[in-house]
Amino acid sequence: MIVAASTAAGSNLLVVAVLIAGVTAGTSILFAALGETISERAGIINVGTEGCMLCGALGAYAAASATGNPWFGVLAGALAGGLLALVHAYMVLNRGANQLASGLALFFMGLGLTSLFGAPYVSKQVDTFSKVAIPGLSKIPAIGDIFFNQDPLTYLSFVTAPAVWFLLFRTRWGLMLRGAGERGEVLRAYGHSTVKVRYAAVVSGGMLAGIGGAQLALVVALAWFENMVQGRGFIAVALVIFAAWDPIKAMGGAWLFGAALALGPELQVRNAGVNQFLLDALPYVITLVVLIVLARKRLESAPEALADVFEGSRVVSSP
Amino acid sequence: MTTFRRMLFALLAVCALVLTACASNSASTSSSDSDSSTASETPGTGGSAIGFLYVGPKDDYGYNQAAAQGAAELGEAFPDYEILEAESVPETAEVEQKAEQMISQGAKIIFTTSYGYKDYALNLAEKHPDVVFLQQGNTLEGDIPNNIGTYFGNVYEPVYLAGIAAGKATTSNKLGYVAAFPIPQTLLNINAFELGAQSVNPDAETYTVFTSAWCDPGKQSQAAESLLNQGVDVLTQHQDCTSTITQAAEKAGASVVGYHADASELAPEGWLTGSEWDWGPLYIDMVTTIDAEEFAGGKYNGNYRVGYKKTADDAVDAPLVQSAFGPSVTDETKTEIAAAKEEISTTGSPFAGPVYDQDGNVVIEDGVIPEYSELESMDYLVQGVVGEIPAS
Numbered sequence: 001m002i003v004a005a006s007t008a009a010g011s012n013l014l015v016v017a018v019l020i021a022g023v024t025a026g027t028s029i030l031f032a033a034l035g036e037t038i039s040e041r042a043g044i045i046n047v048g049t050e051g052c053m054l055c056g057a058l059g060a061y062a063a064a065s066a067t068g069n070p071w072f073g074v075l076a077g078a079l080a081g082g083l084l085a086l087v088h089a090y091m092v093l094n095r096g097a098n099q100l101a102s103g104l105a106l107f108f109m110g111l112g113l114t115s116l117f118g119a120p121y122v123s124k125q126v127d128t129f130s131k132v133a134i135p136g137l138s139k140i141p142a143i144g145d146i147f148f149n150q151d152p153l154t155y156l157s158f159v160t161a162p163a164v165w166f167l168l169f170r171t172r173w174g175l176m177l178r179g180a181g182e183r184g185e186v187l188r189a190y191g192h193s194t195v196k197v198r199y200a201a202v203v204s205g206g207m208l209a210g211i212g213g214a215q216l217a218l219v220v221a222l223a224w225f226e227n228m229v230q231g232r233g234f235i236a237v238a239l240v241i242f243a244a245w246d247p248i249k250a251m252g253g254a255w256l257f258g259a260a261l262a263l264g265p266e267l268q269v270r271n272a273g274v275n276q277f278l279l280d281a282l283p284y285v286i287t288l289v290v291l292i293v294l295a296r297k298r299l300e301s302a303p304e305a306l307a308d309v310f311e312g313s314r315v316v317s318s319p
Numbered sequence: 320m321t322t323f324r325r326m327l328f329a330l331l332a333v334c335a336l337v338l339t340a341c342a343s344n345s346a347s348t349s350s351s352d353s354d355s356s357t358a359s360e361t362p363g364t365g366g367s368a369i370g371f372l373y374v375g376p377k378d379d380y381g382y383n384q385a386a387a388q389g390a391a392e393l394g395e396a397f398p399d400y401e402i403l404e405a406e407s408v409p410e411t412a413e414v415e416q417k418a419e420q421m422i423s424q425g426a427k428i429i430f431t432t433s434y435g436y437k438d439y440a441l442n443l444a445e446k447h448p449d450v451v452f453l454q455q456g457n458t459l460e461g462d463i464p465n466n467i468g469t470y471f472g473n474v475y476e477p478v479y480l481a482g483i484a485a486g487k488a489t490t491s492n493k494l495g496y497v498a499a500f501p502i503p504q505t506l507l508n509i510n511a512f513e514l515g516a517q518s519v520n521p522d523a524e525t526y527t528v529f530t531s532a533w534c535d536p537g538k539q540s541q542a543a544e545s546l547l548n549q550g551v552d553v554l555t556q557h558q559d560c561t562s563t564i565t566q567a568a569e570k571a572g573a574s575v576v577g578y579h580a581d582a583s584e585l586a587p588e589g590w591l592t593g594s595e596w597d598w599g600p601l602y603i604d605m606v607t608t609i610d611a612e613e614f615a616g617g618k619y620n621g622n623y624r625v626g627y628k629k630t631a632d633d634a635v636d637a638p639l640v641q642s643a644f645g646p647s648v649t650d651e652t653k654t655e656i657a658a659a660k661e662e663i664s665t666t667g668s669p670f671a672g673p674v675y676d677q678d679g680n681v682v683i684e685d686g687v688i689p690e691y692s693e694l695e696s697m698d699y700l701v702q703g704v705v706g707e708i709p710a711s
Contacts, residue, residue, distance in 0.1 A: 017545070017548060021541050021544060021545070025537060025541060028537075115376070115407075119376060119378050122376075122378060122379060122560075123562060125562075125566075125584075125585060130570070216536070216537060220536065220537050220540045220563075221536030221537065221539070221540060221563045222536075222540075222562070222563055222566040222567070222570075223536055223560070223562045223563050223566070225534055225536055225560045226375075226376065226379075226534075227534075228534070228535070228536050228537075230532065230535045230537060230538075232537070261537070261538070261541065262541050262545075264528075264530075264538075264541075265528045265530075265538070265541045265542040265544075265545035265546075266545050268527070268528045268529065268542075268545070268706055268707070269495075269526050269528060269545045269546055269548075269549045269551075269705075269706075270549075271705050271706060271707070273707055274707075275709055275710055276529045276531060276707075276709035277531065277709050277710075280531045
């Protein structure tokens with residue numbers, strides 16, 4: 001178990017406190033959004049990301065409980081998230097199922113399976129992750145507290161986001177993946193299978209969502225509960241559009257959503273006369289506003305193959 | 320490739336099987352069809368089974384598990400009755416479906432154990448005059464049918480006692496309360512906690528955060544962090560799942576007061592005390608009353624509340640009791656809590672006047688000992704609570 005670092009001293013300033021909590025809260029959403037970015041870049045939407053996060057959270061908690069090591073938990077969380085995503089990949093790629101319908105079914109399946117198998121873990125105690133201050137960097141005023149006094153999985157997300165960007169935009173593999181999402185026929189013309197590429201994308205997307213779930217269980221909640229992801233997976237799916245399928249922008253977006261989630265308690269403990277019910281709606285209001293404002297523009301930067309999904313489900317308002 | 324496909328098929332088949340298994344786990348045992356439905360004139364008698372409906376899983380280490388334990392004790396006390404249980408029943412028309420199933424299996428007594436089941440329980444009571452419905456929590460107004468009752472405990476009494484432990488333990492004089500929604504029951508608890516702390520430590524303040532969810536560990540963790548960063552050194556909560564906040568307090572070296580269940584093993588250092596459910600005696604008392612054909616017009620016909628104070632015909636123990644003390648609670652504190660408990664169980668009340676609201680207005684006059692019926696609509700926070708009731 002990692003030795004706990006002291007809680008940030010300078011965190012009494014509202015903005016700093018909200019950002020500290022926002023980065024921690026944003027990490028699970030960020031991992032899921034990065035996974036969904038990979039999946040959608042290959043042309044497959046996984047609305048069931050929430051289910052992958054649930055599987056990741058339970059897998060992580062169960063494995064940490066069995067092995068006593070939270071890192072094995074992270075590994076198991078990734079596997080569990082990836083396994084569930086595999087079901088989606090099969091349904092969509094082999095059986096030609098509607099992506100949105102399959103994704104929704106995937107969420108309910110994840111919820112059902114984790115509720116069933118999670119019951120014995122509800123009050124089990126496991127070794128979890130603690131915050132670790134990075135020597136030197138954590139001493140920078142405000143910035144140090146916000147970014148460099150975090151948990152190991154949040155640090156991992158700092159590295160993962162640029163890594164996913166590099167993978168997508170600077171490697172041959174990324175080119176193939178994006179090719180599958182933009183012009184599958186070109187990929188096929190070169191003798192590659194879009195199905196294989198998409199399988200890989202969907203499953204690795206599920207694995208990242210699983211790590212997000214693991215962070216929620218092993219860093220934030222320190223526990224497993226039925227349905228504990230509470231919509232963060234759906235926020236992640238919306239976030240991908242918000243971030244225009246760009247991993248680096250997803251980072252900022254995830255922290256923004258995290259901060260929106262953290263604002264409520266921070267204002268309440270300062271006895272600010274704000275309406276908590278309104279604050280609770282804030283992350284979802286942000287999502288809707290972003291979708292309204294950016295929808296048209298963003299959809300132009302969407303992978304071509306996604307257009308089929310969107311076209312197929314578009315509500316026609318005029319004859 | 321074909322083996323790969325076959326494996327995927329197998330995987331999906333397994334998943335489908337598991338899901339079907341999940342879907343059919345409720346209302347498990349089907350007894351021999353009830354030919355014993357001889358209509359008797361007193362509701363609730365002549366049945367072969369007792370039904371229980373829970374809003375969550377039976378093993379949530381909280382509210383639902385406590386009710387299920389009570390059901391198990393009831394089963395032991397009345398071996399002739401079969402106990403039928405349905406868990407994770409949402410507060411929708413599904414309540415009526417599940418209850419109908421139980422009635423067809425011979426149940427004449429049905430416990431609807433969640434606050435939001437009330438309207439469905441009322442519908443059922445009208446439809447089945449021979450079946451007694453017992454609604455956990457809530458109160459009924461107007462004409463109450465003679466085959467429905469509501470019951471609960473004065474939950475704020477042990478919370479007040481735990482507040483004393485918190486008021487004694489704090490050095491920063493800042494206590495933290497993570498609540499879900501500002502319903503009267505929650506406001507009663509927050510206020511009782513603060514009044515208990517105040518009774519031994521006039522400077523103690525209770526910082527309150529509402530999370531708008533009964534179990535969102537992510538939000539709980541944020542609320543706990545925010546409170547701890549403000550210098551709060553005792554945390555408590557009114558949430559359905561409780562281990563996140565308990566562990567957050569322990570990790571930060573703060574003290575913690577429990578709710579719903581004894582979580583002392585999660586906080587071996589910081590555990591002070593808490594409140595936990597013990598429904599068994601009350602359930603047994605209710606079924607005894609029904610069996611004796613004394614239910615109609617009896618004490619469970621609506622709005623029955625058990626507290627520490629007992630009268631001759633109200634002799635059941637309160638269903639919410641105080642948890643064991645943690646290692647840091649001093650003998651002096653224990654003595655004070657024992658004295659306060661004695662006072663509540665005889666002449667006093669956690670809400671004995673004068674009680675002031677946050678603006679300093681007198682809400683309960685000096686010398687007044689309010690009844691539960693006067694407290695059940697509580698819509699204010701008392702002086703010393705820091706925080707605001709979110710308006711809808």
